[in-house]
Amino acid sequence: MPIISAKNITHLYNKGTPSEAVALKDVSIDINKGELVGIIGHTGSGKSTLVQHFNALLKPDSGTVTVDGVDIWSSKRAAHDARFKVGLCFQYPEYQLFEETVYKDISFGPGNMGLPGDEIDRRVRRAAEYVGLQSDLLDKSPFDLSGGEKRRAAIAGVIAMEPEALILDEPTAGLDPAGRDRVLEMIRNYRERTGSAVLLVSHSMEDVARLADKVLVMNNAGVEMFGTVDEVYSHAQRLRDIGLNIPQISKIMYILSSKGYDFGSAYTVERALELITGKAGVRE
Amino acid sequence: MIKDITIGQYFIGDSFMHKLDARMKIILTMVFIVAIFLCKSFPALGLMVLFTIALVLISGVPMKMVLKSLKPIAIIVLFTSVLNIFYVRGGTELVSWRFIHIGTNGIFTALFMAVRIICLVVVSSLLTYTTTPTMLTDALEKLLSPLKLVKVPVATLAMMMTLALRFIPTLIDEIDRITNAQKARGADLDNGGFIKRAKALIPIIVPLFVSSIRRAYELADAMDCRCYTGGNGRTRMKQMKLMPRDFISAAVTALFVAGIIVLNHFFKAVIVR
Numbered sequence: 328m329p330i331i332s333a334k335n336i337t338h339l340y341n342k343g344t345p346s347e348a349v350a351l352k353d354v355s356i357d358i359n360k361g362e363l364v365g366i367i368g369h370t371g372s373g374k375s376t377l378v379q380h381f382n383a384l385l386k387p388d389s390g391t392v393t394v395d396g397v398d399i400w401s402s403k404r405a406a407h408d409a410r411f412k413v414g415l416c417f418q419y420p421e422y423q424l425f426e427e428t429v430y431k432d433i434s435f436g437p438g439n440m441g442l443p444g445d446e447i448d449r450r451v452r453r454a455a456e457y458v459g460l461q462s463d464l465l466d467k468s469p470f471d472l473s474g475g476e477k478r479r480a481a482i483a484g485v486i487a488m489e490p491e492a493l494i495l496d497e498p499t500a501g502l503d504p505a506g507r508d509r510v511l512e513m514i515r516n517y518r519e520r521t522g523s524a525v526l527l528v529s530h531s532m533e534d535v536a537r538l539a540d541k542v543l544v545m546n547n548a549g550v551e552m553f554g555t556v557d558e559v560y561s562h563a564q565r566l567r568d569i570g571l572n573i574p575q576i577s578k579i580m581y582i583l584s585s586k587g588y589d590f591g592s593a594y595t596v597e598r599a600l601e602l603i604t605g606k607a608g609v610r611e
Numbered sequence: 612m613i614k615d616i617t618i619g620q621y622f623i624g625d626s627f628m629h630k631l632d633a634r635m636k637i638i639l640t641m642v643f644i645v646a647i648f649l650c651k652s653f654p655a656l657g658l659m660v661l662f663t664i665a666l667v668l669i670s671g672v673p674m675k676m677v678l679k680s681l682k683p684i685a686i687i688v689l690f691t692s693v694l695n696i697f698y699v700r701g702g703t704e705l706v707s708w709r710f711i712h713i714g715t716n717g718i719f720t721a722l723f724m725a726v727r728i729i730c731l732v733v734v735s736s737l738l739t740y741t742t743t744p745t746m747l748t749d750a751l752e753k754l755l756s757p758l759k760l761v762k763v764p765v766a767t768l769a770m771m772m773t774l775a776l777r778f779i780p781t782l783i784d785e786i787d788r789i790t791n792a793q794k795a796r797g798a799d800l801d802n803g804g805f806i807k808r809a810k811a812l813i814p815i816i817v818p819l820f821v822s823s824i825r826r827a828y829e830l831a832d833a834m835d836c837r838c839y840t841g842g843n844g845r846t847r848m849k850q851m852k853l854m855p856r857d858f859i860s861a862a863v864t865a866l867f868v869a870g871i872i873v874l875n876h877f878f879k880a881v882i883v884r
Contacts, residue, residue: 435793436796436797
């Protein structure tokens with residue numbers, strides 16, 4: 328059974344005013360338990376609007392969203408539960424930090440769930456561990472952390488709710504390469520250890536290729552493609568037409584094969600290296 | 612919900628009043644407000660009401676919108692009117708019961724007060740409906756420039772006002788963003804008593820302050836980089852120029868004030884103040 332299922336959802340912005348605009352048009356999608364789905368699309372394609380429907384922040388103008396088999400708009404209770412079952416971490420989440428200490432900030436979500444104190448404590452410490460925050464940082468003010476640490480503390484605040492599906496909207500935006508790698512590594516670890524579904528909204532086709540099982544491509548307020556990384560990335564021309572681009576390394580592999588050196592196709596540098604060294608029979 | 616707030620409440624239009632010079636509009640509005648309090652006889656009051664209605668029609672702003680701006684002051688109007696009915700003595704006694712005395716003077720004063728406040732609010736909201744906030748601050752800067760002689764930093768004050776207005780939409784977006792982020796962590800903003808709701812705002816206000824201060828620093832740096840050294844001696848891209856229509860408006864307003872004075876002179880004043 329899918330953990331998140333959207334059926335024919337349509338969403339309009341500024342409904343009933345002259346500036347009415349279609350943000351989502353008849354979108355249907357199923358996200359299975361434990362799946363890691365990359366969501367890509369150019370700016371304004373409806374990615375962020377779509378993910379805000381999954382945790383009941385936005386209500387579709389038509390269509391239904393079910394989380395764990397429950398229609399989230401069937402009752403107030405269901406909408407409330409969806410917030411915790413589907414953890415949504417917005418872009419630049421460090422701007423949501425507000426408490427005196429990192430510990431208190433991470434415990435905000437679990438506290439809102441009404442959990443007992445010792446359970447909150449367990450969750451805070453575990454979330455901090457997942458994102459790689461040392462325990463001595465927990466007593467610091469969140470405003471004293473570095474940029475990358477703030478980002479990870481904010482993500483921990485969502486993870487601490489132990490959602491069955493975690494949505495991360497551009498979690499690596501504005502980070503330096505080292506910070507980016509740590510966040511991506513963290514996502515991979517988190518997913519392996521919890522088995523939770525993860526939705527990764529990203530502009531980086533390479534990051535998505537590296538982490539995701541499936542890719543959802545959004546275009547013009549609708550679903551353009553949804554399938555495995557190989558299926559989706561094989562439509563390079565179509566992706567380019569809708570303003571996306573395949574990873575640099577894929578282009579290189581493509582050029583190589585057109586020049587007569589066919590090593591197959593790859594979306595990550597690591598995979599390309601494997602293919603080339605394997606086929607050429609050389610090692611390092 | 613927050614997006615519904617209209618600040619500066621400019622109504623896009625192309626009427627005669629929209630085209631007037633903002634400086635002239637501010638001065639004429641002030642003249643009009645003085646005239647409001649000169650009205651002491653019924654004919655003068657009638658002239659003022661007619662003139663106000665004419666102004667609304669010229670501005671092209673829908674009557675509905677003008678009336679909407681009256682809503683917040685309804686209670687004030689009611690309160691002052693009721694107070695005046697009981698406090699102002701004199702005239703023909705209508706009701707006299709123990710300590711309550713209501714005379715014609717009280718009723719007239721109440722009526723005048725109500726009409727005056729309504730006209731005052733209508734005319735000043737016409738000013739903001741037909742003038743963009745930027746035009747208003749520019750005009751204010753020009754009008755207050757004599758204060759420079761007594762070392763009031765008029766240009767800097769005007770810049771502060773412009774910046775404050777500029778950041779209102781930005782802050783509204785920011786509030787929306789932070790609210791959504793905290794709601795995603797299960798923050799409950801809509802339920803509970805007053806104290807609980809006030810407390811629920813802390814997770815929104817703290818990040819809002821932090822980012823506002825950050826923005827202020829960034830803006831200061833950006834202004835520094837573009838060699839802003841204070842407002843004195845800055846020139847404007849849009850120069851304000853008085854046109855014939857501005858002088859016509861001034862003349863019409865002067866006629867109106869003269870009319871009020873003449874009517875007051877020939878007809879009996881019905882109120883003392």
